[in-house]
Amino acid sequence: MISEHSYEGADAAAEEPSWDQKEMSLTEHLGELRNRLLIAISTVGIISVLAFLPSQYAIPWMVHMYFPPDIQLHAFGPTDVIIVEFKFSLLVGVVVGLPVLLYQFWMFIIPAIHPKARRVVYAYVAPSFFLALAGIAFCHFLILPHVVQALLLMTSRVAVPTFGIAQTLGLILVLLLIFALIFQLPVVAVVLARLGFIDAPKMRAYRRYVFMAFMITGGIAAPDGNPLTMALIAVPMYLLYEASIIIVGVLERSWKAADPFR
Secondary structure, three states: OOOHHHHHHHHHHHHOOOOOOOOOOHHHHHHHHHHHHHHHHHHHHHHHHHHHHHHHHHHHHHHHHHOOOOOOEEOOOOOHHHHHHHHHHHHHHHHHOHHHHHHHHHHHHOOOOOHHHHHHHHHHHOOHHHHHHHHHHHHHHHHHHHHHHHHHHHHHHHOOOOEEHHHHHHHHHHHHHHHHHHOOHHHHHHHHHHOOOOOHHHHHHOHHHHHHHHHHHHHHHOOOOOHHHHHHHHHHHHHHHHHHHHHHHHHHHHHHHHOOOO
């Protein structure tokens, strides 16, 4: 005789969506990697193509913003300007397409996670675009003016400043991209915490090592070797780490209360 509990269990099992966790072969993994890379590359490529024409107007504006009027950037080859426009377009493609890139990355490395958790990952990855804009704004207003001023001062002491547009704006674009990626730290921390890889207590335990790592990174990344530039690079990264601890701690309490994945 079948009890009512058995019927209830059967109904619950019927309502539970199927979730296939079968192991994938190496060929299947490579196929999935190929598909996700194609999506990521296509996204960046399409956005970069659309940004190529506006780059012709954005680059002169950047030169005017970061350099005094008496400094002119020179093209030492016929392809220098094209290279700079290509780099600018690629930067726009990466920043605007960052949510898609991060989503494809997460969906490849966590194939065994529950579909509900995948939707959570998507929700946390979406704000990455706005964090990237915040990182670019921070670099634009605080980092680049100090870096350019320091480099001009160091150069003028030993030589006449004659800068190539490809090398100079290449450095500027790299710094903008670096800070767009640095400001993704809260999103990365929240996603890792939601998937169970880290938690707020563990992040607090390693904060001194993280601080030292950021200081070393700031010293390496500062192009002029100026302590102020090092601090401007390292301190924001550490503040983002501390903010990530607070955000993860607050969210963990709500996750324990709701916990929809159990």
